Amino acid sequence: MASPPDISGCILAGGLSRRMGRDKPLLNVDGETLISRVIARLRPQVARVAINANGDPARFDALACPVLADPFPGHPGPLAGILAAMDDAGSAGYERVATVAADTPFFPCNFVERLAAGDSAVISVAASGERVHPVFALWPVLLAPALRDHLKDEGDRSVMRFVRAQRHRIVAFPPSSDGGDAFFNVNTPEDLAVARRRAQSREKSFDGEV
Numbered sequence: 013m014a015s016p017p018d019i020s021g022c023i024l025a026g027g028l029s030r031r032m033g034r035d036k037p038l039l040n041v042d043g044e045t046l047i048s049r050v051i052a053r054l055r056p057q058v059a060r061v062a063i064n065a066n067g068d069p070a071r072f073d074a075l076a077c078p079v080l081a082d083p084f085p086g087h088p089g090p091l092a093g094i095l096a097a098m099d100d101a102g103s104a105g106y107e108r109v110a111t112v113a114a115d116t117p118f119f120p121c122n123f124v125e126r127l128a129a130g131d132s133a134v135i136s137v138a139a140s141g142e143r144v145h146p147v148f149a150l151w152p153v154l155l156a157p158a159l160r161d162h163l164k165d166e167g168d169r170s171v172m173r174f175v176r177a178q179r180h181r182i183v184a185f186p187p188s189s190d191g192g193d194a195f196f197n198v199n200t201p202e203d204l205a206v207a208r209r210r211a212q213s214r215e216k217s218f219d220g221e222v
């Protein structure tokens with residue numbers, strides 16, 4: 013495999029998992045936690061992996077990744093995690109950071125490569141079918157001051173509204189090789205059951221896509 017691009021990665025796990033009723037990243041999906049599955053998918057695609065999460069960071073100790081808390085209190089939504097990711101990547105010397113959600117275990121193995129193919133100064137956001145997935149994106153870290161101001165001044169939680177106010181492009185991804193949505197995310201106990209079945213059937217009919 014080619015060496016990963018000079019891009020930092022961050023897994024967004026800062027939400028409250030209200031619909032699930034339990035901390036989603038640590039849920040077991042066919043023998044592995046959700047977040048371990050996401051790390052395994054992201055790690056070959058980037059130079060390093062950090063986790064954005066609130067609460068006790070020690071619950072992620074076994075994963076051996078830096079854990080970044082939200083820079084704003086009160087769970088202001090994923091934009092706060094994206095800002096934490098930009099700040100961390102910038103301090104580590106990277107110009108861009110790729111973000112993915114901790115509850116989305118089947119996202120594409122060429123996710124970062126495809127987003128990185130365009131102009132490096134614009135935000136690249138993933139889409140599948142009719143839906144845009146703004147937490148699955150590649151961000152120039154130079155946008156951190158604009159994002160900080162946006163969060164402070166407007167208290168606006170919408171990732172897409174921030175994206176639309178910046179230069180951006182949308183990159184469409186096809187369904188996974190198993191025919192399912194590559195960006196299927198686990199919000200409820202019912203979604204968890206679907207993810208478990210899908211993980212099992214992918215393992216049985218292993219087709220080269222991890």
Ligand SMILES: Nc1nc2c(ncn2[C@@H]2O[C@H](COP(=O)(O)OP(=O)(O)OP(=O)(O)O)[C@@H](O)[C@H]2O)c(=O)[nH]1
Binds near residue numbers: 032113
């Ligand atoms: N840093 C940070 N990330 C968040 C916050 N809220 C949601 N997220 C992340 O944004 C992505 C989408 O989150 P949601 O599905 O809307 O929220 P959730 O906590 O996962 O689940 P619900 O509480 O059931 O809505 C996930 O990666 C979450 O971890 C927040 O306040 N701060």
